Amino acid sequence: MxxxxxxxxxLDYVKDPEIPAINVLELxxxxxxxxxxxxxxxxxxTPTYTGCPAMDVMAADIKKELLxxxxxxxxxxxxxxxxxxxxxxxxxxxxxxxxxGIAPPEKSADIRALKGEQPVVACPQCGSKNTxxxxxxxxxxxxxxxxxxxxxxxFDQFKCL
Amino acid sequence: xxxxxxxxxxxxxxxxxxxxxxxGEWCGHGPVLEEDIALTNRALDHLGEARNLLTYxxxxxxxxxxEDDLAYLRMERQYTNVKLVEQPNGDYAHTMxxxxxxxxxxxxxxxxxxxxxxxxxxxxxxxxVKEATYHLRASSEWIIRxxxxxxESHQRAQAALDxxxxxxxxxxxxxxxLEEMTKAGIAPDIAAIxxxxxxxxDQVLSEATLKRPxxxxxxxxxxxxxxxxxxxxxxxxxxxxxxxxPGAEW
Numbered sequence: 338m339x340x341x342x343x344x345x346x347x348l349d350y351v352k353d354p355e356i357p358a359i360n361v362l363e364l365x366x367x368x369x370x371x372x373x374x375x376x377x378x379x380x381x382x383t384p385t386y387t388g389c390p391a392m393d394v395m396a397a398d399i400k401k402e403l404l405x406x407x408x409x410x411x412x413x414x415x416x417x418x419x420x421x422x423x424x425x426x427x428x429x430x431x432x433x434x435x436x437x438g439i440a441p442p443e444k445s446a447d448i449r450a451l452k453g454e455q456p457v458v459a460c461p462q463c464g465s466k467n468t469x470x471x472x473x474x475x476x477x478x479x480x481x482x483x484x485x486x487x488x489x490x491x492f493d494q495f496k497c498l
Numbered sequence: 499x500x501x502x503x504x505x506x507x508x509x510x511x512x513x514x515x516x517x518x519x520x521x522g523e524w525c526g527h528g529p530v531l532e533e534d535i536a537l538t539n540r541a542l543d544h545l546g547e548a549r550n551l552l553t554y555x556x557x558x559x560x561x562x563x564x565e566d567d568l569a570y571l572r573m574e575r576q577y578t579n580v581k582l583v584e585q586p587n588g589d590y591a592h593t594m595x596x597x598x599x600x601x602x603x604x605x606x607x608x609x610x611x612x613x614x615x616x617x618x619x620x621x622x623x624x625x626x627v628k629e630a631t632y633h634l635r636a637s638s639e640w641i642i643r644x645x646x647x648x649x650e651s652h653q654r655a656q657a658a659l660d661x662x663x664x665x666x667x668x669x670x671x672x673x674x675x676l677e678e679m680t681k682a683g684i685a686p687d688i689a690a691i692x693x694x695x696x697x698x699x700d701q702v703l704s705e706a707t708l709k710r711p712x713x714x715x716x717x718x719x720x721x722x723x724x725x726x727x728x729x730x731x732x733x734x735x736x737x738x739x740x741x742x743x744p745g746a747e748w
Contacts, residue, residue, distance in 0.1 A: 384546070384625065386542075386543060386546060387546030387547050387549070387550060387625050387626065387629065388542035388543050388544070388547070389542075389546065390542075417618075417622060417624065418617075418620070418624055419624070420624040420625045420628065471532060472532035472535070472536055473536060473635070473636045474532070474535055474536035474636070475539075476535065478542055478546075482535075496632070498629075
């Protein structure tokens with residue numbers, strides 16, 4: 338019988354397919370883990386962006402990881418409510434994003450975000466706050482494109498949601 | 499009731515599905531790389547919302563139809579999107595004005611649906627409202643940049659606005675289905691959505707130094723499945739693979 342604790346350990350190995358630096362737990366998409374008497378595991382995940390193609394891959398990867406580890410049956414449920422927020426990305430997840438070259442999202446309760454103003458985003462390369470947004474949309478649904486005015490490197494920013 | 503809820507949910511879905519398909523046509527053709535990416539991102543967000551709504555519509559209907567069945571295996575007359583979203587992309591100003599007119603309607607609609615008595619629609623709106631806020635911000639910025647930009651960009655944005663205005667009336671039409679949904683607290687009062695839309699349009703157009711066209715003849719028919727001449731071509735492209743290879747999976 339595989340315990341909930343063990344399943345959480347296994348989920349550590351399931352990465353975001355588009356940002357392989359962080360796993361599904363750090364991304365905050367896993368909202369529930371249940372193990373039934375039969376040994377069947379029910380994992381509830383929530384989508385980051387509604388159209389994000391990575392969600393289907395994540396669900397398949399979770400299934401694969403758990404089945405290979407000997408869980409007899411796995412069901413991955415999708416739950417829309419409460420809606421995912423970037424606040425659910427763990428501190429460890431944010432640290433790894435920065436290391437990977439993606440500026441992590443600010444807190445959604447940030448007063449600038451509430452007022453719809455542009456956030457102050459530090460360059461993940463050199464740490465400078467002298468940065469400018471190039472485009473509201475980036476290489477994936479969750480990112481915007483920025484540029485550092487000091488080290489001149491472009492970088493992705495995880496949009497605050 | 500479940501019949502009206504099915505129709506209402508399908509209308510919400512079809513607007514997004516067809517707009518997404520239109521925006522997807524820009525993939526690989528954007529004026530600059532960033533905008534190419536922005537448009538496909540936007541299309542993807544709309545498609546994601548449409549998927550949630552189509553899945554739910556299928557559940558409400560209770561005949562076992564999936565999101566794919568509803569997206570790909572209906573005939574033209576069975577699509578209930580407004581004509582605005584099926585209008586051709588035209589130039590970049592035309593595409594952005596079309597999206598702006600839709601975004602300014604979509605955001606207050608999603609905000610209001612958060613309070614819907616239908617839990618699933620409220621949950622879908624909870625996801626969409628965040629993306630819709632972002633979309634309206636992006637399209638508003640472009641309208642202002644075009645309108646208050648060069649003489650040519652101003653002229654093109656105004657031409658797009660004049661051309662598309664006749665399609666905006668349909669967004670706020672009411673009928674027996676909508677009345678039933680509003681009475682049940684599932685759909686919001688459409689007059690309030692129009693008021694909010696009108697306010698946003700006025701604000702942005704004024705900053706963009708563009709002129710709001712006068713209300714004249716308004717196109718209608720989309721909600722009843724009567725579409726413009728463009729719709730058949732959109733569906734032909736959209737449904738081609740599914741129809742050519744029935745049941746194919748990857």
